[in-house]
Amino acid sequence: MSPALSTVDVVVVGAGQGGLSAAHFLDRAGLAPGRGYVVLDADDAPGGAWRHRWPGLVMARVNGVHDLPGYPLGAVDPRAPVREVVPAYFAEYERRLGHPVRRPVAVHAVHAAGARLLVESTAGSFAARAVVNATGTWTRPFWPSYPGAGTFGGRQLHTADYAGPQEFTGQHVVVVGGGISAVQHLAELAGAGVGTTWVTRREPEFREEFDVEARRAAVEVVARRVARGEPPGSVVSATGLALTPEVAALRDRGVLKRHPPFARLTPDGVQWADGSTQRADAVLWATGFRPALDHLRPLRLREPGGGILVDGTRVVREPRLHLVGYGPSASTVGASRAAREAVREVLAGR
Structure with a gap:
């Protein structure tokens, strides 16, 4: 029996900061859960990458967890583990706002299929007018290649x-x-x-001060890389x-x-x-992560420089696809802003 095929206006892939923000803005725009949009998440519980952080990473040590739109995180114990605080916040966010996240659902591939994009997943296939991809980086750790790696006994x-x-x-x-x-x-x-x-x-x-202007300058460095069709590069190289x-x-x-x-x-x-x-x-x-975009390979999005060229959040080679959390939007505040922009562009193309 062939997997089920559903027709939906927008598919959101990933339910971290960017995916949940996108769902919020789609919902506010009047798209109904189910036929209007679906959110697919590969994890078996809310929290995105935060639920996988190491136990000793506490709230006082993270760069900042930006509020999801419509429901602030509020005051938290700075000694509390991130892997407990943020997943609980995301779970409550989904419950309060009624976001219909389907999980665990892994997306295997996205293909161009005439006027629509075909999203193939473990929950069947979805024919979508647009796809908002917010899969982050945590599932793609980068391991450098060094001579002798296979001989190391530790x-x-x-x-x-x-x-x-x-x-x-x-x-x-x-x-x-x-x-x-x-x-x-x-x-x-x-x-x-x-x-x-x-x-x-x-x-x-080391920077003694990292104010708003410094953050903007760092984002601009990453934005220029992406605008040239290059991979975004490491955050620390810019910050x-x-x-x-x-x-x-x-x-x-x-x-x-x-x-x-x-x-x-x-x-x-x-x-x-x-x-x-x-x-x-x-x-x-501790060598960082790469964008988790393997499921987008069938769309052939890579530029000669190795990156993906985007205009806002819209992929230039496939305008029906929007990347949230890629390049300059790869932060909690950046992902929420990019989600708003992506939904605005999706609605403009209806």
């Missing part, structure tokens, strides 16, 4: 797998990556007495690292002593080009 894990410092008691961990997650891992590991070595591609740039009191203390203690990239992994650690080595029990790759 453990290799990514930020997406990290569960806390208790796994590494009495060990030495090489943390690779120049972003906020790497610094947070180093803080947790050092605080638990775990030996660490920090490796980054470039010298870290630098905030020099909070905690980070300053880590730097003063020598925890944030930066080492350049090593040349290879060895059976018992890592080795630099000059022959120097560091014994390691584990390598923690």
Whole structure:
């Protein structure tokens, strides 16, 4: 028996910040849940990527969780784990606003099918006039390729797998990556007495102030990359690292002593080009994520530069597709704003 085919005006893929925001604006525009729009989410519960963060990441350490439209988060305990606070907030948001999120539903592919886009999923296929894609990055961790990776006798894990410092008691961990997650891992590991070595591609740039203008400038850097059809690039390359009191203390203690990239992994650690080595029990790759867009491959959206060219949120090569949380909108506040823009463009094309 062939999978069921449903006709719907708009399919929203993903129920994180961007997807829920898009659902809110579609609902406000008068589109009815079901025939007007559907939200498909691959997770089995609300919360998006937040529900998968490591237990030690508390609200005080995140860059900020922007309010979803129409229902603010309100005051929270800064010591509370993000993986508990945000999923509970998203769940309450869905309940209060009646968003019909269908889960767990994985989208396998999106094809052009005449006047509509065909969205193939584990819940059947949907013929949609427009698709708002808000799948984020968490399911696509980036693992660099290094010589000798297969010979290393210790453990290799990514930020997406990290569960806390208790796994590494009495060990030495090489943390690779120049972003906020790497610094947070180093803080947790050092605080638990775990030996660490920090490796980054470039010298870290610490910023004592990161005001609104600095944030806008960082977003503009990413926007220019996307406008050239290039991949968005890492956020930290555009923003630098905030020099909070905690980070300053880590730097003063020598925890944030930066080492350049090593040349290879060895059976018992890592080795630099000059022959120097560091014994390691584990390598923690805090090397970021890439946009989770594999299901869009049938649409052939990539530009020669490797990125996807968008005008606002509309994909230039496929105007019926809107990307929310891609490039300059890859933040909680950016995703909500992009969702509003995407819905405005979808409605204008009716």
